[in-house]
Amino acid sequence: MNELLNHADTALFLFINRTLSNPVSNVVMPFITDLNHHRIVLVAVVALVLWMLIRGGRAARLAAICLIVTIVLSDQISSAVIKSMVARMRPCHVLPDVHLLVGCGGGLSFPSSHAVNTTAAALVLAYFFPRGRWWFAGFAVIVGLSRIVVGVHYPADVLGGAAIGLIIASFVLWVSARLERWWMDRQRPAIPGTQ
Numbered sequence: 001m002n003e004l005l006n007h008a009d010t011a012l013f014l015f016i017n018r019t020l021s022n023p024v025s026n027v028v029m030p031f032i033t034d035l036n037h038h039r040i041v042l043v044a045v046v047a048l049v050l051w052m053l054i055r056g057g058r059a060a061r062l063a064a065i066c067l068i069v070t071i072v073l074s075d076q077i078s079s080a081v082i083k084s085m086v087a088r089m090r091p092c093h094v095l096p097d098v099h100l101l102v103g104c105g106g107g108l109s110f111p112s113s114h115a116v117n118t119t120a121a122a123l124v125l126a127y128f129f130p131r132g133r134w135w136f137a138g139f140a141v142i143v144g145l146s147r148i149v150v151g152v153h154y155p156a157d158v159l160g161g162a163a164i165g166l167i168i169a170s171f172v173l174w175v176s177a178r179l180e181r182w183w184m185d186r187q188r189p190a191i192p193g194t195q
Contacts, residue, residue, distance in 0.1 A: 009156045013091055016148045016155065017099050025149050030101045033114065033146040063128035066176050070120045074168045078116040078161065083108040092151045100151040112153040115144040115161030116168070123169035140165075 035041050052064035092104035107113075122140040126133035144162060147153040 005156075009154045010091070010095070012155045013148060014095070016145075017091075017151050018097075020149070021099050026101060029146040029149040032142060033102060033150050033152075035143075036114075059128055062176065062180070063124065066128070066172055067121060067124050070124050070169050070172045071117055073172065074116045074120040074165055075113060077168060078111050078113045078164060079107075082111055082164065083113075086110045088154075088157070090152055091154055098151040102150045102152065104152060109153055110157045111161035111164050112144065112147045112157040113161065114147050115140070115153075115158045116165040118143045119162040119165030120169040120172075121165075123166055124173065127169075127173055 049064050049067065052060040056064065086108070088108055088110040090104060090107070090109040092098045092100050118140040122136035125136045129136075140162070144158040147158055148155055
């Protein structure tokens with residue numbers, strides 16, 4: 001069964017990576033997949049999070065805190081824990097003639113940390129800003145797809161990463177809601193005769 005799933009995963013990878021390759025995706029997808037390496041993007045994200053923390057309302061501040069906690073947790077769990085446990089090699093290290101559009105990198109394949117982090121962030125943002133949920137989800141899907149198109153991850157790495165990201169973000173949001181409820185209960189004045 002495991003061999004059958006691996007064969008299907010490899011076949012789907014090759015279809016997306018080689019067969020669907022075109023001049024537009026060859027330019028757009030490397031840019032999207034490396035957004036976290038562009039200094040202007042990093043500065044913009046940091047500035048936005050700082051603005052949310054300092055000038056945003058209560059929901060924006062809570063969203064920023066949850067986002068920071070979620071990204072730290074998701075990145076560490078995927079990169080430092082799960083990847084070393086699974087130890088799956090990237091397709092660009094084991095398959096011949098991969099249509100490689102970026103450096104293959106020395107890291108392991110499962111899960112895609114890009115997929116884990118962007119999906120986790122998308123869920124947190126969608127929770128606090130539901131009007132933008134389709135934009136957040138669409139961005140996470142495109143980033144995940146980019147990892148296959150550029151040749152560094154299998155589809156299962158991306159789908160598994162998205163599932164892990166959803167679990168981590170859901171946990172952070174659950175803990176956040178519990179802490180907020182606890183804090184609100186503490187702030188509520190005691191009713192005389194109930195103690």
